[in-house]
Structures are given as C-alpha cells and as structure tokens.
Amino acid sequence: MSRPKGTSAPQGGEEVSCSKYGPVVVGWDGARIFTNPAGCSRWVSLRELVGEVxxxxxxxxxxxxxxxPRGYVTTYKxxxxVLGTSPRHVGRLMASNPLPVVLPCHRVVKSDLxxxxxxxxVEVKRALLAYEGALCGGRPCRVARPRLVEDWGVALLESLGLR
Known part of the structure; x- marks a missing residue:
C-alpha cells in the first residue's frame, strides 16, 4: 500500500507500518515501540501486520x-x-511489554476487576476493553485464566478480531 499524501517517514529511518486505524506496529528497536510517528513509511492491513510481527x-x-481471549480479561493474580510469581511482578512484566495491543496487556486487571x-x-485501557466487548456496565465482566497458545499467529489474528 502506498503512503497517503502529506505523510513522511519518521526520523532515524525507522520503518513504520500503519493501517486505516492509524499507526499499529511501528519500528521496534528491541526496547520500545514507537507509538507517535511523524508519518508512515508504508501502509498495511491488520491481517498483513500479523505476518510482520x-x-x-x-x-x-x-x-x-x-x-x-478477546472479550475477556484476566487478573494480575x-x-x-500461571507463572508461579507475584501479582506485583506481573505488573512490572506488563509495564515492560514492548508491543502493547499486539500482546494485549490491557486485558490484565486487578482482582477486584x-x-x-x-x-x-487507564482511559485507553478502558476504550480498548470496551471495543473488545470485555466491559459490562463499564466494568470487566468475563474473566479467563491465561494460557500459553500453540500457534501465536492464529492467536494474534483472533486477538485482533480478524478470525
């Protein structure tokens, strides 16, 4: 897909992939995801994006x-x-997630929901959960135990609502 008129590549030569929803996965340097690029170096569909992750x-x-699953949350506890660690450690792990939304750490909530x-x-987290149908009356209402998936590509398509 070509870049829309008036956009430019970000500084430093990073590759930025965007979709009609805006920047989704952009150049990852091993430590961070660039979430506010100056422009997109190329445009992709979310389905194409999955193949690039x-x-x-x-x-x-x-x-x-x-x-x-999409439409559910899990708790830090x-x-x-599942990991055999503490909820506080899970919080630090979620904070270190280099690919938020792709690896949906917004689905992890407190034990009291x-x-x-x-x-x-938190407002972005609320909006993501609402978009995914995980909120009832403004609060998470379906809880699932996290599990390791066999095929992360299929799981990612399901997580993004593409399958």
Missing part, C-alpha cells in the same frame, strides 16, 4: 497474553499463579 527477543512470559494501570493511560 516478530516476537524474537520478547519475554516469553508475555505470550500468555495471547491466551486471554491469575497471571501470577478495577482496571489498574496501562502504559497509554
């Missing part, structure tokens, strides 16, 4: 996020039980 170097404990924190802010 590379998880090398991503903490494998984050892959359990793909085992929390449940995630901690209050939202907790999110890298992009």
């Amino acid at each position: 590379r998880l090398e170097g991503v903490d494998r404990r984050l892959l359990y996020l793909l085992g929390v 449940l995630y901690a039980e 209050s939202l907790g924190g999110y890298t992009a802010g």
Whole structure:
C-alpha cells in the first residue's frame, strides 16, 4: 500500500507500518515501540501486520497474553499463579511489554476487576476493553485464566478480531 499524501517517514529511518486505524506496529528497536510517528513509511492491513510481527527477543512470559481471549480479561493474580510469581511482578512484566495491543496487556486487571494501570493511560485501557466487548456496565465482566497458545499467529489474528 502506498503512503497517503502529506505523510513522511519518521526520523532515524525507522520503518513504520500503519493501517486505516492509524499507526499499529511501528519500528521496534528491541526496547520500545514507537507509538507517535511523524508519518508512515508504508501502509498495511491488520491481517498483513500479523505476518510482520516478530516476537524474537520478547519475554516469553508475555505470550500468555495471547491466551486471554478477546472479550475477556484476566487478573494480575491469575497471571501470577500461571507463572508461579507475584501479582506485583506481573505488573512490572506488563509495564515492560514492548508491543502493547499486539500482546494485549490491557486485558490484565486487578482482582477486584478495577482496571489498574496501562502504559497509554487507564482511559485507553478502558476504550480498548470496551471495543473488545470485555466491559459490562463499564466494568470487566468475563474473566479467563491465561494460557500459553500453540500457534501465536492464529492467536494474534483472533486477538485482533480478524478470525
């Protein structure tokens, strides 16, 4: 897909992939995702994006996020039980997620089902959960235990609502 008129590539030569929804996955330098690019170097559909996602170097404990179905949440406590660690450690793990939305850390909430924190802010977390149908009356209402998925490509398509 070609870049829309008036957009330019970001500084530093990073590759930025965008979709009609805006910047989705952009150049990842191993530590961060660039979420506010000056422009898009190329445009892709979300389905194409899935084929471009590379998880090398991503903490494998984050892959359990793909085992929390779209429309559901899990809690820091449940995630901690699966990993054999503490909820506080899970919070730090979620904060280190280099691919938010792709690895849906917004689906992890507190045990009392209050939202907790999110890298992009709690209102973005609320909007993502509402978009995915995980909220009833403004609060998370369906809870699932995280699980490790066998095929992360299929799980990612399902997570993004593309399958």
